[in-house]
Amino acid sequence: MSANQKKYVIGMDYGSDSCRALLVDTSNGEEVATSVHYYQRWKEGKYCNASANQFRQHPLDYLEGLEKTIKEVLAQAPNVDPQSVEAISVDTTGSTPVAVNEQGIPLALVPGFEENPNAMFLLWKDHTAVQEADEINHLAKTWGGVDFTKYEGGTYSSEWFWSKILHVIREDQEVAQAAHSWLEHCDWIPYVLTGASTLADFKRSRCAAGHKAMWHPDWNGLPEKAFLSQLDVRLAELRDRLFEATYTADDVAGSLCPEWAEKLGLSTDVKIGVGTFDAHSGAVGGAITANTLVKVMGTSTCDMVVGSYEEVGDKCVRGICGQVDGSILPGMVGLEAGQSGFGDVLAWFKNVLAWPMRQSGASEADIDAIIPNLTAAAEKLAVEDGQVVALDWVNGRRTPDANQLLKGAIQGLSMGTDAPRLFKAMVEAICFGSKAIVDRFESEGVPVNAVVGMGGVAKKSRFVMQTLADILNKPIQVVTSHQAPALGAAMYAAVVGGVYASVGEAMEHMSSGFDKVYQPIPSNVEFYQQQYERYYALGQFVESSIKTENEQVSSVEAGVL
Ligand SMILES: Nc1ncnc2c1ncn2[C@@H]1O[C@H](COP(=O)(O)OP(=O)(O)O)[C@@H](O)[C@H]1O
Ligand SMILES: O=C(CO)[C@H](O)[C@H](O)COP(=O)(O)O
Numbered sequence: 001m002s003a004n005q006k007k008y009v010i011g012m013d014y015g016s017d018s019c020r021a022l023l024v025d026t027s028n029g030e031e032v033a034t035s036v037h038y039y040q041r042w043k044e045g046k047y048c049n050a051s052a053n054q055f056r057q058h059p060l061d062y063l064e065g066l067e068k069t070i071k072e073v074l075a076q077a078p079n080v081d082p083q084s085v086e087a088i089s090v091d092t093t094g095s096t097p098v099a100v101n102e103q104g105i106p107l108a109l110v111p112g113f114e115e116n117p118n119a120m121f122l123l124w125k126d127h128t129a130v131q132e133a134d135e136i137n138h139l140a141k142t143w144g145g146v147d148f149t150k151y152e153g154g155t156y157s158s159e160w161f162w163s164k165i166l167h168v169i170r171e172d173q174e175v176a177q178a179a180h181s182w183l184e185h186c187d188w189i190p191y192v193l194t195g196a197s198t199l200a201d202f203k204r205s206r207c208a209a210g211h212k213a214m215w216h217p218d219w220n221g222l223p224e225k226a227f228l229s230q231l232d233v234r235l236a237e238l239r240d241r242l243f244e245a246t247y248t249a250d251d252v253a254g255s256l257c258p259e260w261a262e263k264l265g266l267s268t269d270v271k272i273g274v275g276t277f278d279a280h281s282g283a284v285g286g287a288i289t290a291n292t293l294v295k296v297m298g299t300s301t302c303d304m305v306v307g308s309y310e311e312v313g314d315k316c317v318r319g320i321c322g323q324v325d326g327s328i329l330p331g332m333v334g335l336e337a338g339q340s341g342f343g344d345v346l347a348w349f350k351n352v353l354a355w356p357m358r359q360s361g362a363s364e365a366d367i368d369a370i371i372p373n374l375t376a377a378a379e380k381l382a383v384e385d386g387q388v389v390a391l392d393w394v395n396g397r398r399t400p401d402a403n404q405l406l407k408g409a410i411q412g413l414s415m416g417t418d419a420p421r422l423f424k425a426m427v428e429a430i431c432f433g434s435k436a437i438v439d440r441f442e443s444e445g446v447p448v449n450a451v452v453g454m455g456g457v458a459k460k461s462r463f464v465m466q467t468l469a470d471i472l473n474k475p476i477q478v479v480t481s482h483q484a485p486a487l488g489a490a491m492y493a494a495v496v497g498g499v500y501a502s503v504g505e506a507m508e509h510m511s512s513g514f515d516k517v518y519q520p521i522p523s524n525v526e527f528y529q530q531q532y533e534r535y536y537a538l539g540q541f542v543e544s545s546i547k548t549e550n551e552q553v554s555s556v557e558a559g560v561l
Contacts, residue, residue: 005084006025006026006027006080006084007025007026007027007084007086007494007497007499008023008024008025008026008032008080008084008085008086009023009024009026009085009086009087009088009089009490009493009494009496009497009499010022010023010024010070010073010085010087010088010089010490010493011024011088011089011091011281011483011485011486011487011488011489011490011491011492011493012066012069012070012088012089012090012091012189012486012489013090013091013092013278013281013483013485013486013489014062014065014090014091014092014093014185014186014189014278015093015278015298015485016093016123016124016125016299017038017039017042017043018036018037018038018039018065019036019037019039019062019065019066019069020034020035020036020037020069020483020486021034021035021069021070021072021073021486022034022073022483022486022487022489022490023073023074023076023077023080023085024487024490024493024494024510026086026490026494026497026499026500026506026509026510027509028509028510029487029490029491029509029510029511029512031481031483031487031512032073032076032077032080033072033073033074033076033077033080034073034483034486035068035069035070035072035073035076036069037064037065037068037069039057039058039061039062039064039065040061040064041057041058041060041061042057042058042061046058047115047117047120048117052128053125053126053127053128053130054117054126054128055122055123055125055126056117056118056120056121056122056123056126057096057120057121057123058108058120058121059098059106059108059109059120059121059188060108060109062121062185062188062189063192066189066192066193067263067264070088070264070266071264071265074264074265074266082265082266082267083267085266085267085270086270086271086493086494086497086498086499087270087271087272087273087493087494087496087497087499088193088256088270088271088272088273088493089249089272089273089274089275089276089281089489089490089492089493089496090186090189090190090193090272090273090275090276090489091186091249091275091276091277091278091280091281091282091485091486091488091489092184092185092186092189092275092277092278093123093124093185093277093278094124094184094185094186094207094208094211094212094277094278095122095124095159095160095161095164095184095208095211095212095213096121096122096123096124096184096185096186097121097122097161097164097165097182097183097184097185098119098120098121098122098182098183098185098188099118099119099165099168099175099178099179099181099182100179100180100181100182100183100188100199101178101179101180102180102181102199103197103198104181104183104188104191104196104197104198104199104202106119106120106121106183106188107119107175107178107179108120110178113174113175113178116172116174116175118168118171118172118175119175119178121185122164122168124159125159125300125340125395126159126164127158127159127396127404128158128164128167129158129163129164129166129167130158130163130404130405131167132158132162132163132164132166132167132170132231133156133157133158133160133163133402133404135166135231136149136156136162136163136166136231137149137155137156139227139230139231140156140227143227143230145224145226145227146218146219148214148216148219148223148227149214150316151210151214151216151218151316151322151323151324152211152212152214152321152322153316153317153318153319153320153321153322153337153399153400153401153402154316154318154319154401155319155401155402155403156214156402157321157398157402157404158404159212159398159402159404160212160213161182161184161208161212161213162213162214162223162228162231162235165182165235165238166231166232166235169232169234169235170232176234179238180199180241181199181238181241181242182238182242183199184204184205184208184212184275185275186205186207186208186275186276186277187202187204187205187208187275189275190203190253190254190272190273190274190275191253192260193254193256193257193260193272194253194254194255194256194257194272195254195257195258195259195260196254199241199243202243202253203245203246203247203251203253203254203274204243204245204246204247204274205246205247205249205274205275205276205277206246206247206248206249206274206324206325206326206327207248207249207275207276207277207280207324207327207328207334208275208276208277209222209243209246210246210322210324210325210327211277211321211322211324211327211334211336212322215246217325220244221243221244221245221246222239222242222243222244223239225239247274248274248326248327248330249273249274249275249276249280249281249492249503250273250274250330250492250495250496250502250503251273251274251496252271252272252273252274252496253272253273253274253275254271254272255268255269255270255271255272256268256269256270256271256272270497271493271496271497271498272496273489273492273493273495273496274496276327276489276492277302278296278302278485279296279302279304279336279338279485280304280327280328280334280336280488281485281486281488281489281492282294282296282302282304282454282455282484282485282488283296283304283306283328283334283488284328284329284488284491284492284503284507285454285479285481285483285484285485285486285487285488285489285490285491285512286452286454286479286484286488287452287479287507287511288304288305288306288328288329288452288507289306289450290306290307290308290311290332291305291306291307291446291447291448291449291450292305292306292448292449292450292451292452293305293438293441293448293450293451293452294451294452294453294454295434295451295452295453295454295455295458295476296454296455296484296485297342297343297453297454297455297456297457297458297464298342298343298455298456298457299341299342299343299344299347299456300338300339300340300341300342300343300344300395300398301338301339301342301434301455302336302337302338303336303337303338303339303399303434303437303438304328304334304335304336304337305334305335305337305441305446305448306328306329306332306333306334306335307323307332307333307335307446308332308333309325309332309333311445311446312333312335312446315444315445317335317440317441317444317445317446318400318401318440318444319399319400319401319402319440320335320336320337320399320400320437320440320441321336321337321338321398321399321402322335322336323335323336324336329503329504330502330503335441335446337398337399337400337437337440337441338398338399338437339392339397339398339399339430339433339434339437340393340395340396340397340398340404341392341393341394341395341396341430342392342430342433342457343456343457344394344395345392345394345395345408345426345429345430346371346423346426346427346430347371348394348408349422349423349426350367350370350371350374353370353419354367354370374419374420374423375423375461375463377419377420377423378420378421378423378424378427378463379463380420381420381421381424383470383523383524383527383528384527385421385424386424386425386428386527386531387412387414387416387417387421388410388411388412388413388417388421388422388424388425389410389411389412389425389428389429389531389534389535389538390408390409390410390411390422390425390426390428390429391406391407391408391409391410391429391535391538391539391542392408392426392429392430392432392433393406393407393408393409393433393539393542394407394408397433399437399440400436400437400440403543405546405550406542406543406546407542407546408429409538409542410422410425411534411538412425427463427464427467428467428471428528428531428535429535430464431464431467431468431470431471431472432471432531432532432535432536434468434471434472435471435472435532436536438451438472438474448474450474450475450477451469451472451474451475451476451477452476452477452478452479452514453465453468453476453477453478453479454478454479454481454484455484458478458479459478459482462518465478465516465518466518466521468518469518469519469520469521470520470521470524470525470528471525471528471532472520473520473525473529474520475517475518475519475520476517476518477514477516477517478514478515478516478517478518479512479513479514479515480512480513480514480515481512484512487510487512490510491503491506491507491510492506494506494509494510
């Protein structure tokens with residue numbers, strides 16, 4: 001078949017720091033061209049305040065990336081006729097919502113709001129809404145009606161839709177008044193590409209709504225107004241301007257609008273898919289099957305599983321980030337869990353060590369060598385060299401049982417504790433955090449029969465991956481593609497563009513396969529089973545002390561103490 005008879009699709013993946021476009025041959029999943037764009041304003045640290053956990057992204061960062069990367073992949077593949085590009089599907093981080101006006105335009109693109117962080121996207125890891133999440137949780141358990149958190153693991157997070165909206169509308173009256181509605185990032189990009197101008201009939205993502213906005217068919221969509229009004233009457237009013245129906249990512253959101261068709265050099269026949277989240281799309285890119293845990297391992301992790309309706313049924317899996325019909329594969333229940341920090345925990349340790357190095361004028365190359373050097377030294381230590389135990393909660397805990405107030409801890413330091421031993425303990429901590437998630441799935445009746453890894457850490461660190469296999473006591477297969485979420489988006493696009501009838505069929509033809517398997521080493525498994533007990537006990541101790549501290553603070557604030 002000549003290049004011109006083939007059918008192509010574009011998978012567009014928006015990560016935390018950058019976005020990428022992937023041009024894919026639908027016949028075999030070949031990644032024909034790829035282009036990455038780092039968000040300019042984000043790179044400059046604009047609109048963020050890490051010490052206040054405020055992470056905002058400007059819509060222009062996303063639009064610039066969209067245009068640049070898609071044009072670049074087309075330019076890199078002159079043999080591909082743009083007419084043979086059938087569809088574009090998009091995945092993004094989430095929950096990453098933005099306030100929009102009546103036309104669905106993010107407020108930061110409306111005169112007067114250009115520099116206002118509250119008028120921008122609140123990135124998934126923005127934790128400014130911890131207090132609002134607490135309120136939502138408290139109300140859900142006490143208001144006397146249905147517990148709307150029940151399909152979201154029973155705990156609503158500060159990373160999610162309603163917590164963030166509540167926080168912004170309380171903090172910023174101008175944004176609150178100008179916000180007609182709110183859109184997730186994964187909905188806004190298809191909205192732009194299809195040239196939509198009315199929100200009411202736009203197809204919103206099932207994945208985003210179900211995992212982050214407490215949308216569920218049992219209560220006809222979003223939480224009822226009686227519940228929302230007890231949080232803030234404006235939330236109840238907003239409900240009328242949000243959505244009722246939701247759509248899975250194999251569905252068509254519309255066709256490429258003339259303005260973007262011209263900008264990108266594509267035809268208006270190109271279909272645009274309903275948006276989804278990066279982790280869910282990554283699971284599809286990793287060719288997920290029933291009871292396989294797909295771990296997207298980067299700065300954070302997202303741990304994805306699909307189960308049949310018979311297996312998951314009405315069961316509510318406690319402490320995870322939700323279970324949603326069709327959020328990964330249409331026809332199955334998608335379950336999401338994850339860690340707020342994974343590679344980020346190692347990056348934190350690197351940054352601690354880098355501080356004095358930078359003061360003495362060390363180069364960025366020296367600093368980049370910290371993790372590889374520590375890895376080489378830690379790999380040489382005996383696995384049983386395990387005096388130090390650490391917790392992985394430096395960025396809070398996402399699952400099991402979301403609690404963003406938790407902090408990291410290190411126990412067992414002695415004069416003999418050097419940097420490689422601390423690094424080894426950090427690596428073990430992030431892997432123990434993964435085990436806590438697997439244990440929770442299994443104890444809740446969702447068996448994990450296989451593990452698939454993808455993302456930066458899975459590709460870069462043999463040491464982390466072997467430790468993970470030993471701690472989970474399960475083999476881990478690593479996905480060949482370096483761009484699994486974008487590949488997953490391309491697979492959805494192949495269905496949206498009518499090339500395949502189902503996501504399953506697209507995965508069959510377009511999967512990149514696996515290029516490595518890590519097998520657990522029995523003697524290490526045994527050691528780590530004991531060491532996990534120490535991790536667990538340290539976690540219990542830290543969690544109870546933080547709880548006591550917070551109770552004391554609340555009592556002081558309430559004038560009790
Ligand atoms: N050699 C390494 N060993 C372990 N972790 C690494 C290594 N190199 C980079 N990392 C971690 O990988 C993470 C970045 O992962 P990546 O998947 O590229 O990013 P993202 O999560 O933003 O998509 C960083 O947190 C970094 O600390
Ligand atoms: O929670 C999510 C999806 O449900 C986030 O999108 C995800 O954790 C972002 O990760 P990354 O920075 O690796 O793109």
